[in-house]
Amino acid sequence: xxxxxxxxxxxxxxxxxxxxxxxxxxxxxxxxxxxxxxxxxxxxxxxxxxxxxxxxxxxxxxxxxxxxxxxxxxxxxxxxxxxxxxxxxxxxxxxxxxxxxxxxxxxxxxxxxxxxxxxxxxxxxxxxxxxxxxxxxxxxxxxxxxxxxxxxxxxxxxxxxxxxxxxxxxxxxxxxxxxxxxxxxxxxxxxxxxxxxxxxxxxxxxxxxxxxxxxxxxxxxxxxxxxxxxxxxxxxxxxxxxxxxxxxxxxxxxxxxxxxxxxxxxxxxxxxxxxxxxxxxxxxxxxxxxxxxxxxxxxxxxxxxxxxxxxxxxxxxxxxxxxxxxxxxxxxxxxxxxxxxxxxxxxxxxxxxxxxxxxxxxxxxxxxxxxxxxxxxxxxxxxxxxxxxxxxxxxxxxxxxxxxxxxxxxxxxxxxxxxxxxxxxxxxxxxxxxxxxxxxxxxxxxxxxxxxxxxxxxxxxxxxxxxxxxxxxxxxxxxxxxxxxxxxxxxxxxxxxxxxxxxxxxxxxxxxxxxxxxxxxxxxxxxxxxxxxxxxxxxxxxxxxxxxxxxxxxxxxxxxxxxxxxxxxxxxxxxxxxxxxxxxxxxxxxxxxxxxxxxxxxxxxxxxxxxxxxxxxxxxxxxxxxxxxxxxxxxxxxxxxxxxxxxxxxxxxxxxxxxxxxxxxxxxxxxxxxxxxxx
Numbered sequence: 001x002x003x004x005x006x007x008x009x010x011x012x013x014x015x016x017x018x019x020x021x022x023x024x025x026x027x028x029x030x031x032x033x034x035x036x037x038x039x040x041x042x043x044x045x046x047x048x049x050x051x052x053x054x055x056x057x058x059x060x061x062x063x064x065x066x067x068x069x070x071x072x073x074x075x076x077x078x079x080x081x082x083x084x085x086x087x088x089x090x091x092x093x094x095x096x097x098x099x100x101x102x103x104x105x106x107x108x109x110x111x112x113x114x115x116x117x118x119x120x121x122x123x124x125x126x127x128x129x130x131x132x133x134x135x136x137x138x139x140x141x142x143x144x145x146x147x148x149x150x151x152x153x154x155x156x157x158x159x160x161x162x163x164x165x166x167x168x169x170x171x172x173x174x175x176x177x178x179x180x181x182x183x184x185x186x187x188x189x190x191x192x193x194x195x196x197x198x199x200x201x202x203x204x205x206x207x208x209x210x211x212x213x214x215x216x217x218x219x220x221x222x223x224x225x226x227x228x229x230x231x232x233x234x235x236x237x238x239x240x241x242x243x244x245x246x247x248x249x250x251x252x253x254x255x256x257x258x259x260x261x262x263x264x265x266x267x268x269x270x271x272x273x274x275x276x277x278x279x280x281x282x283x284x285x286x287x288x289x290x291x292x293x294x295x296x297x298x299x300x301x302x303x304x305x306x307x308x309x310x311x312x313x314x315x316x317x318x319x320x321x322x323x324x325x326x327x328x329x330x331x332x333x334x335x336x337x338x339x340x341x342x343x344x345x346x347x348x349x350x351x352x353x354x355x356x357x358x359x360x361x362x363x364x365x366x367x368x369x370x371x372x373x374x375x376x377x378x379x380x381x382x383x384x385x386x387x388x389x390x391x392x393x394x395x396x397x398x399x400x401x402x403x404x405x406x407x408x409x410x411x412x413x414x415x416x417x418x419x420x421x422x423x424x425x426x427x428x429x430x431x432x433x434x435x436x437x438x439x440x441x442x443x444x445x446x447x448x449x450x451x452x453x454x455x456x457x458x459x460x461x462x463x464x465x466x467x468x469x470x471x472x473x474x475x476x477x478x479x480x481x482x483x484x485x486x487x488x489x490x491x492x493x494x495x496x497x498x499x500x501x502x503x504x505x506x507x508x509x510x511x512x513x514x515x516x517x518x519x520x521x522x523x524x525x526x527x528x529x530x531x532x533x534x535x536x537x538x539x540x541x542x543x544x545x546x547x548x549x550x551x552x553x554x555x556x557x558x559x560x561x562x563x564x565x566x567x568x569x570x571x572x573x574x575x576x577x578x579x580x581x582x583x584x585x586x587x588x589x590x591x592x593x594x595x596x597x598x599x600x601x602x603x604x605x606x607x608x609x610x611x612x613x614x615x616x617x618x619x620x621x622x623x624x625x626x627x628x629x630x631x632x633x634x635x636x637x638x639x640x641x642x643x644x645x646x647x648x649x650x651x652x653x654x655x656x657x658x659x660x661x662x663x664x665x666x667x668x669x670x671x672x673x674x675x676x677x678x679x
Contacts (some may be wrong), residue, residue: 115247115248115251117246117247118246119248120245120248120250120251120422120423121245121246121248121423121424121427123423124196124420124421124422124423124424124425125421125424127419127421128196128197128418128419128420128421128424129194129196129421129424132418132419132472133474135418136198136418136472136473136474136475137473137474137475139471139472139473140471140473140474140475140476141475142471143327143330144330144457144458144471145458145471145473145475145476145479146476146479147327147330147331147334147457148330148454148457148458148476149475149476149479149480149483150331150333150334151331151332151333151334151457152201152450152453152454152457152476152480153479153480153483153484153487154333154334154337154503154506155333155450155453155506155507155510156184156188156201156203156447156450156480156481156484157181157484157487157495158503158504158506158507159184159203159204159447159449159450159507159510160177160180160181160184160203160204160484161177161180161181161503162275162279162503162504162507163180163204163205163206163208163209164176164177164178164179164180164181165177166209166275167179167180167204167209167212167442168367170209170212170213170216171212171213171216171226172216172226173367173368174216174226174227174367174368174370174440175212175367175440175441175442176367177367178364178365178366178367178488179366179367179440179441179442180204180442181484181485181487181488182364182441182485182488183204183436183441183442183443183444184202184203184204184444184481184484185481185482185484185485185488186432186441186481186485187202187432187436187444187481188201188202188203188444188477188480188481188484189478189481189482189485190428190432191425191428191429191432191444191446191477192474192477192478192480192481193474193478194424194428195421195424195425195428196419196420196421196422196423196424196425197406197409197410197420197421197425197446198472198473198474198477199409199414199416199451199454199455199458199470199472199477200405200406200409200425200446200447200451200454200477201446201447201450201451201454201477201480201481202444202445202446202447202481203444203445203446203447203450204442204443204444204447205268205271205401205445205447205448205449206267206268206271206272206275206573207267207397207401207573207582207583207586208397208401208442208443208445210573210574210582211393211394211397211582211583212230212442214582215229215230215233215390216230218390222383222386224379224380224383225378225379227370227374227440228374228375228376228377228378228379229379229383229387230374230437230440231374231376231437231438231440232376232379232383232384232387232391232437233387233390233391233394233437234391234394234433234434234436234437234438234443235376235391235434235437235438236387236388236391237391237394237395237398237433237437237443238430238431238433238434238437239430239434240391240392240395241395241398241399241426241427241429241430241433242427242430242431244395244399244426244430245423245426245427245430248423249399249426250403250422250423250425250426251422251624251627252403252590252620253403253406253407253422254619254620254621254623254624254627255590255616255617255619255620256403256404256407256590256616257593257611257613257616257619258519258610258611259558259561259562259589259592259593259596259611260404260589260590260593261404261407261408261411262518262519262520262521262562263520263562263565263566263569263589264400264404264408264448264586264589265404265408265448265452265514265518265520266515266518266520266521266562266566267566267569267570268448268449268514269449269511269512269514269515269518269521270511270515270566270570271511272449272507272508272510272511272514273508273511273512273515275507276301276504276505276507276508276511277508279500279501279504279507280297280298280301280302280501280504280505280508281298283297284298290353292351292353293353293354293355296344296347296348296351296353296355296501297355297356297499297500297501298501300340300343300344300355300499300501300502300505301501301502301504301505301508302505302508303340303343303505304336304337304340304501304502304504304505304506304508304509305505305506305508305509305512307332307335307336307339307340308332308333308336308505308506308509309509309512311328311329311332311335311336312329312332313329314328314329314332315328315329316463330457333506333509336506337498337502337506340499340502340505341497341498341499341502344499344501344502345497355499355500355501356499356500356501357496357497357498357499357500364488364489366440370440372439372440373438373439374437374438374439374440376438393581393583393584394443394583396583396584396586396587397582397583397586398429398433398443398445399426400583400586400587401445401446401448401586402425402426402429402445402446403422403426404448404586405445405446405447405448405451406420406422406425406446406451408448408451408452409446409451409452409455413466413467414455414459414467414470415459415467415468415469415470416470416472417469417472418472425446429444429445432444448514449510449511449514450510452513452514452517453510453513453514454476454477454480455470456513456517458470458471458472458473458476459471519610520559520562523555523558523559523610524559524563526538526552526555526556526559527556527559527560531552551606554602554603554606554610555606555610557600557601557602558596558600558602558606558607558610558611561592561596561600565589565592568585569582569585569586572585590616593611593616594616594617597614597615597616
C-alpha cells in the first residue's frame with residue numbers, strides 16, 4: 001500500500017489492483033481528495049508535475065519518498081479517470097481547477113484586492129510587454145497584416161469621421177472630425193507600441209458620444225465654457241484611472257464573464273448598424289429630398305456592404321486557386337470600396353446626380369480655429385471641484401469600455417498565445433486621457449467593433465469557422481493609426497473621391513460582422529425558433545451538450561436576462577437628462593450576472609454551458625490565482641497534442657503495470673521505485 005500525502009489529506013490506493021477495486025477505493029475517499037487528484041491528473045497528462053500542490057508545505061522539496069508518491073499518484077489518476085469517464089466532456093476548464101476554498105487552504109495569500117501598489121502593472125510589463133515585444137514586430141511583417149491594415153484604416157477613418165460629425169453636432173462644433181481623427185491617430189499609435197494587447201484598436205464609440213453630449217448640456221446649464229469644463233473632467237478622470245492602475249483595479253475584470261462581454265458587444269454592434277442605417281435613410285427624410293441621389297446613395301451603401309461580405313467569403317469557395325482566394329478575402333474591404341467608388345463616379349456622371357463626399361478639413365487646425373491649448377484656469381475653483389462628479393462617471397465609462405473590449409479580444413475563441421496586460425493598458429489610457437483633455441481632443445479607449453474586426457482579419461479560420469491561430473502583432477495597429485494621420489495631409493484628395501454612402505456601407509459591414517459572431521444575438525433568434533428545428537439551430541457547443549445537461553427554458557431565461565440589460569442600456573443612453581448615469585448601468589452588468597446565478601433558478605450546468613462559469617465570484621478568484629502563478633491552468637479536455645493516460649488505463653484493466661506503460665518520474669523506472677518501496 002502506497003500513500004500519497006496532499007496537505008493534510010491522505011489518499012491510499014493499492015499499487016497493482018484490478019480496476020473495480022481501485023475504483024471502489026477512489027470512490028470511498030473524500031470529495032476534496034478527488035478534486036485535487038483531478039487537477040493532478042491534468043498535470044500528469046501534460047507531462048508536468050504539480051508544482052503548486054506539493055507533497056509538503058512551505059518551500060521544502062518534499063518527503064524522501066516523493067518520487068514513490070508521484071508514481072502512485074499517476075496510478076490513482078488513471079483509476080480516477082475511469083470514475084469520471086461518463087462526466088460531461090464539454091464542461092468548462094474550471095472544473096479541473098481547485099476551488100477557492102482549496103486555494104485558501106494552501107495558505108498562498110491569494111487576494112485580487114490586496115496587491116501592493118503597482119504590482120499588477122509591473123507584472124504586465126514583465127510578462128507581456130518585454131518578453132514579446134520583438135516577436136510582436138516580426139510576426140506582423142506579412143501580407144495578411146498589410147491587408148488588415150488597409151481594411152481597418154479605411155474602417156477606422158470612417159468611424160472617426162462619422163463620430164466626429166456627431167460630436168460636432170452635440171458640442172456645437174467645438175469638437176469635430178479633425179480633432180477626432182487626430183486623437184484616434186496619435187493615441188492609437190502610442191497604444192499600439194506600448195500596450196499589453198496590441199490587437200485591440202483605439203477609437204471613439206457611441207457611449208463616448210452620448211457622454212460628451214450630456215457633458216455639453218451640463219456645461220450650458222451651469223453657464224460655464226464647455227472646453228475648460230471638458231478638460232477638467234478629463235484631468236480628474238486621468239488621475240482616477242492612474243489610481244485604479246496602481247492599485248490593480250483591473251483585477252476586477254477576472255469577475256467578468258461572457259454575460260457582460262456579449263451584452264456590451266451587442267450594444268456596440270447595434271450602435272454601428274443603427275448609425276449607418278440612419279445615415280443612409282436620412283436623405284429620404286429631408287424637407288426636399290433628391291430622389292435620385294437618395295436612391296443611388298442607398299444602393300451604393302448596400303452594395304459596399306454586400307460586396308465586402310461576398311468577397312470575404314471567397315476563401316471558402318471553389319473559385320480560382322487557394323492563394324488567389326485568400327488574397328481576395330484579405331483585401332475584400334479595399335477592393336469593395338474601390339469598385340463602389342468607380343461605379344458611383346460613372347453613375348453620377350450619367351445620371352446627373354451628386355452624392356455627398358467625405359468632408360475633411362484642409363491642413364491640421366481646430367474645428368473652430370481656437371488655440372490648441374485649452375485655458376483650463378478660466379474655470380472657477382468651485383467648478384473645478386464640481387467637475388470631479390462627472391469625472392467619476394467618465395472614469396467608470398472608460399474603465400468598463402477598455403476592459404470589456406480587451407476581454408472580448410482576449411477570449412479563448414481567438415486562440416491567443418502571448419497573454420495580455422489589463423493594468424498596462426489602463427495605465428496608457430490614463431496618461432493620454434489627461435493629455436487629450438488639455439488640448440481639447442476627444443477621449444479614446446479600445447473600440448469594441450473595430451477591435452473585434454481587427455482580430456477577425458488577423459485570424460486563421462478552419463472550415464468549421466473556428467479560429468485556429470491569430471497573428472498577435474503591433475505592426476498592423478500602428479500602421480492603421482499612422483495612415484489615419486497621414487490621410488489628413490497626403491490622402492485628402494483621394495479620400496474625398498469616395499462617396500459618403502460607401503463609408504456607411506463599410507460601417508454597416510463592421511456592425512453586422514461583429515453581430516454575427518455574438519453568441520447572445522444568435523441565441524436571441526432561438527427565442528422565436530420552431531421547436532421542431534430548435535436543436536438544429538443551436539450553437540455548436542450547446543447542440544452537443546443540450547440533451548445531457550441544458551434545457552430550452554434555461555437558454556431562454558439566460559437570453560432574456562441579457563436582452564433586458566441590452567434594452568435598458570439602449571434606453572438610458574438615448575434618454576435626455578439621465579444619459580450621464582449610462583456608465584453606471586454598464587458597470588451594473590457584473591452584479592446582474594451574479595444575481596442571475598443566485599436567484600435566476602438556473603442549473604449550474606446550464607450556466608457553465610452558456611457562460612464561463614456557474615459562480616463568477618469563485619471563478620474570478622481562481623482566475624486571479626492562475627494569473628499570478630499560484631496554480632496552473634489545466635488544459636481543456638480533448639485538446640489536440642496533449643498526451644493521453646490511456647497506457648496507464650490499459651495496464652490497470654489487466655491488473656498489471658510495466659515500465660513501458662508507467663510514466664517515468666525524473667528518470668526513475670518502476671523497478672527503481674519498487675526497490676525504494678522495499679527499502
